[in-house]
Amino acid sequence: MGEMEQLRKEADSLKDQITAARKAVQDTTLQEAAAGVTVVGRVQMKTRKTLRGHLAKIYAMHWGTDSTLCVSASQDGKLIVWDSITTNKVNAIPLKSSWVMTCAYAPSGNLVACGGLDNMCSIYNLKGKDGNVKVMRELAAHTGYLSCCRFLSDSEIITSSGDCTCVLWDIETGTQKTVFAGHQGDCMSLAVSPDFKFFISGACDFTAKLWDIREGQCRQTFGGHESDINAIGFFPNGNAVITGSDDATCKLYDLRADQELITYQDSSIMCGVTSLAPSLSGRLLLAGYDDFNVNIWDALKAERVGVLAGHDNRVSCIGVSSDGMACCTGSWDSFLKIWN
Amino acid sequence: MTINTLAKGGWNREQMACFRKMERVIVAMQDPDMGMKMRNQRLLITVIPHAMTGRDIIDWLMQKYNICEEEALHVGGMLVKYGYIYPLKEPRSLVLRPDESPYRFQTPYFWTSTRWPASELDYAIYLAKKNIRKQGELMEYEKERYSVLHKRINHTWDFVVMQAREQLRASKQRRKADRIVLECQEQAYWLINRPPPGSPNVLDMGLDKPNNFSSRVTLNSDYYKTEIENCKRALGRNRVKSSICLEGFVKYSEQYLNHDPIMQGCLPSNPWISDDTAHWTMNADMVPIPTRLRVERWSFSFVELLNDPMGRREFMTYLEKEFSAENLCFWQACEDVRHGENSRIVEKVEEIYKNFLAPGAARWVNIDSKTMDKTLEGIRHPHRFVMDDAQMHIYFLMKKDSYPRYLKSDLYKNMLAKAIVPQETKKSVFPFMRRQRHASPSPAQAARHGIEEDGQAKGGSQAAANSGGGSHT
Numbered sequence: 089m090g091e092m093e094q095l096r097k098e099a100d101s102l103k104d105q106i107t108a109a110r111k112a113v114q115d116t117t118l119q120e121a122a123a124g125v126t127v128v129g130r131v132q133m134k135t136r137k138t139l140r141g142h143l144a145k146i147y148a149m150h151w152g153t154d155s156t157l158c159v160s161a162s163q164d165g166k167l168i169v170w171d172s173i174t175t176n177k178v179n180a181i182p183l184k185s186s187w188v189m190t191c192a193y194a195p196s197g198n199l200v201a202c203g204g205l206d207n208m209c210s211i212y213n214l215k216g217k218d219g220n221v222k223v224m225r226e227l228a229a230h231t232g233y234l235s236c237c238r239f240l241s242d243s244e245i246i247t248s249s250g251d252c253t254c255v256l257w258d259i260e261t262g263t264q265k266t267v268f269a270g271h272q273g274d275c276m277s278l279a280v281s282p283d284f285k286f287f288i289s290g291a292c293d294f295t296a297k298l299w300d301i302r303e304g305q306c307r308q309t310f311g312g313h314e315s316d317i318n319a320i321g322f323f324p325n326g327n328a329v330i331t332g333s334d335d336a337t338c339k340l341y342d343l344r345a346d347q348e349l350i351t352y353q354d355s356s357i358m359c360g361v362t363s364l365a366p367s368l369s370g371r372l373l374l375a376g377y378d379d380f381n382v383n384i385w386d387a388l389k390a391e392r393v394g395v396l397a398g399h400d401n402r403v404s405c406i407g408v409s410s411d412g413m414a415c416c417t418g419s420w421d422s423f424l425k426i427w428n
Numbered sequence: 429m430t431i432n433t434l435a436k437g438g439w440n441r442e443q444m445a446c447f448r449k450m451e452r453v454i455v456a457m458q459d460p461d462m463g464m465k466m467r468n469q470r471l472l473i474t475v476i477p478h479a480m481t482g483r484d485i486i487d488w489l490m491q492k493y494n495i496c497e498e499e500a501l502h503v504g505g506m507l508v509k510y511g512y513i514y515p516l517k518e519p520r521s522l523v524l525r526p527d528e529s530p531y532r533f534q535t536p537y538f539w540t541s542t543r544w545p546a547s548e549l550d551y552a553i554y555l556a557k558k559n560i561r562k563q564g565e566l567m568e569y570e571k572e573r574y575s576v577l578h579k580r581i582n583h584t585w586d587f588v589v590m591q592a593r594e595q596l597r598a599s600k601q602r603r604k605a606d607r608i609v610l611e612c613q614e615q616a617y618w619l620i621n622r623p624p625p626g627s628p629n630v631l632d633m634g635l636d637k638p639n640n641f642s643s644r645v646t647l648n649s650d651y652y653k654t655e656i657e658n659c660k661r662a663l664g665r666n667r668v669k670s671s672i673c674l675e676g677f678v679k680y681s682e683q684y685l686n687h688d689p690i691m692q693g694c695l696p697s698n699p700w701i702s703d704d705t706a707h708w709t710m711n712a713d714m715v716p717i718p719t720r721l722r723v724e725r726w727s728f729s730f731v732e733l734l735n736d737p738m739g740r741r742e743f744m745t746y747l748e749k750e751f752s753a754e755n756l757c758f759w760q761a762c763e764d765v766r767h768g769e770n771s772r773i774v775e776k777v778e779e780i781y782k783n784f785l786a787p788g789a790a791r792w793v794n795i796d797s798k799t800m801d802k803t804l805e806g807i808r809h810p811h812r813f814v815m816d817d818a819q820m821h822i823y824f825l826m827k828k829d830s831y832p833r834y835l836k837s838d839l840y841k842n843m844l845a846k847a848i849v850p851q852e853t854k855k856s857v858f859p860f861m862r863r864q865r866h867a868s869p870s871p872a873q874a875a876r877h878g879i880e881e882d883g884q885a886k887g888g889s890q891a892a893a894n895s896g897g898g899s900h901t
Contacts, residue, residue, distance in 0.1 A: 113670055125681075233637055
């Protein structure tokens with residue numbers, strides 16, 4: 089037997105042992121655990137605001153850490169910062185490349201970032217001295233498209249790319265600090281833990297990985313999906329990872345039990361999940377789908393409790409504001425809607 | 429059903445999962461026992477067999493998946509949009525109508541997934557057939573496309589015309605009903621695979637993400653060696669019982685239930701509904717008196733307290749009374765190193781050493797000798813995470829000792845007692861506004877009502893003035 093064959097067998101055997109160890113701590117079902125929880129009942133949310141202004145598909149949106157500002161990126165080559173309560177456009181930033189796939193708002197509110205098929209992450213300073221919004225940095229080193237980016241602070245940002253890696257950048261110097269490699273497919277999405285020590289990435293190899301930012305290593309890998317993972321997020325207490333996939337399901341993986349504990353699926357849902365966001369208490373999970381709808385799940389009972397139907401095309405992005413007040417959806421129909 | 433593997437990888441991946449699911453539904457719908465009851469439908473003077481009404485489809489979906497009518501309309505509408513079911517009346521409108529409109533199942537030969545991707549040649553033959561069969565039957569956009577194709581694949585045009593004539597001849601030999609059915613099926617297929625300009629393209633996959641095969645991980649010995657390392661480490665980790673984990677989520681959700689505005693509404697009113705920003709004003713970073721919910725959150729976890737600037741300030745005041753404020757100052761300084769600019773790390777670390785760690789420092793923090801040694805060693809080559817261990821030590825010190833005592837202190841209890849519980853304000857502009865979910869029904873006090881009326885009027889008019897580019901429903 090060749091050396092590689094032996095190594096492969098050893099790896100497989102270890103993986104089987106891990107599966108057995110995971111099964112060993114499964115001592116209850118979701119039904120039993122959530123039996124005493126009060127039922128949520130039908131959740132009905134209305135569109136409170138419609139943000140009009142983009143001229144083409146919206147690919148991404150991200151809330152700022154204050155209550156009303158959010159940024160959106162569209163294929164019309166614009167990054168727009170909205171004051172969503174008044175629906176005013178605070179900034180409309182023209183982009184060099186219109187093939188943008190992601191955008192992010194820094195926690196401080198000073199910076200926004202975006203990127204896409206140009207393989208770069210461009211950082212814009214919103215609070216420049218002369219009032220103009222200019223490119224502050226262009227982070228270029230990825231060999232594939234930029235699928236997602238998230239700020240850790242004004243000094244550091246993490247990006248995920250179609251080249252199967254995620255990278256931690258130092259914004260000041262524009263250099264790569266750490267490369268997180270290990271996924272076997274395009275990295276599609278990432279999310280940072282509430283304590284900023286870890287981040288999770290979902291990829292086209294159907295797995296999600298938890299990375300230690302400081303050590304640069306993959307701490308845990310979660311599988312189970314049958315298709316690309318498009319969306320990923322943390323449960324608000326930071327102890328679980330929620331993923332959304334093209335296989336039309338969302339899954340919750342617990343970090344301490346090291347396995348999938350809950351699957352959110354329904355045989356009448358056939359289209360893939362594009363985006364997801366938990367409500368502030370984590371009780372509700374809002375997920376956007378290719379079939380133009382957002383489904384609201386009772387996260388603890390894995391039942392659908394509501395639908396947001398208002399877009400005329402695919403819902404590409406969704407976010408819940410940091411104070412949990414409202415949910416914003418962005419769609420290929422070029423509109424953003426605020427719901428609650 | 430074959431999947432054309434020559435198609436672009438991106439398209440295949442995303443669409444196929446969706447198609448397979450829809451096809452499963454379609455097959456279930458045609459099950460001889462549990463499937464739909466089909467009958468003959470009259471189309472003008474011809475009788476079309478194996479047809480069903482829109483109403484039938486919706487009823488079957490409602491029954492099979494236990495969903496409401498709106499949902500069934502949505503799911504059924506998808507099946508029509510993707511071409512698995514096509515309408516007999518108004519064939520160009522791929523919409524599911526919940527009435528007696530007749531529909532038919534598309535033959536698997538014409539499923540989008542079967543003949544993927546739709547080829548130019550086939551489209552040319554289809555348009556040629558239409559053109560030959562009846563002059564003027566092609567629509568404007570079809571005429572344009574026809575002439576474009578004529579130019580582009582001119583070299584095979586003889587073949588195109590020959591095929592078209594052959595297919596027309598074969599169809600003339602069929603019964604009229606079959607001929608109509610085949611024409612409908614083919615038309616439905618092309619409406620989806622070559623949609624008319626202006627109508628939505630359901631096969632739109634967005635940006636063409638290039639397949640980066642070169643950057644795929646190569647499965648060689650090194651890869652497997654790393655995998656084995658990762659697996660060995662993973663095997664050794666502690667795994668918590670699923671019951672404990674699930675209970676943790678349940679507890680967290682219950683604890684934060686009242687703080688989740690989407691679940692419970694919020695006081696005084698949800699700014700998105702009432703256009704009154706009072707809620708945010710009351711919960712700004714620094715206010716003279718905080719709201720009760722906010723002060724309650726400080727007791728949920730140490731992290732909640734530290735994340736709130738006002739909570740931190742209160743905690744600092746408490747620590748000053750206990751003469752241990754240097755701990756919080758140290759923790760804050762370490763956070764600054766962790767999250768601040770790279771270029772200032774060296775200078776910040778020096779400051780920390782001078783103020784907190786050096787022997788005889790003004791605000792010396794009490795760290796165990798092992799951590800202190802490790803930190804001092806690390807300071808010689810400062811980096812972003814050099815203070816991590818020391819910071820963690822002090823964090824846990826505060827969390828286990830000072831924090832619980834703070835929660836029991838008069839300082840905290842007084843803050844909780846005088847914290848505001850805002851009165852609910854109802855939006856007075858529209859009398860038929862829906863009521864706040866779960867909001868307390870206590871009516872606004874007369875005096876407060878007066879103040880809030882002003883606040884609302886201001887908020888309302890401001891919103892109206894600024895809403896040039898948007899709308900609120």
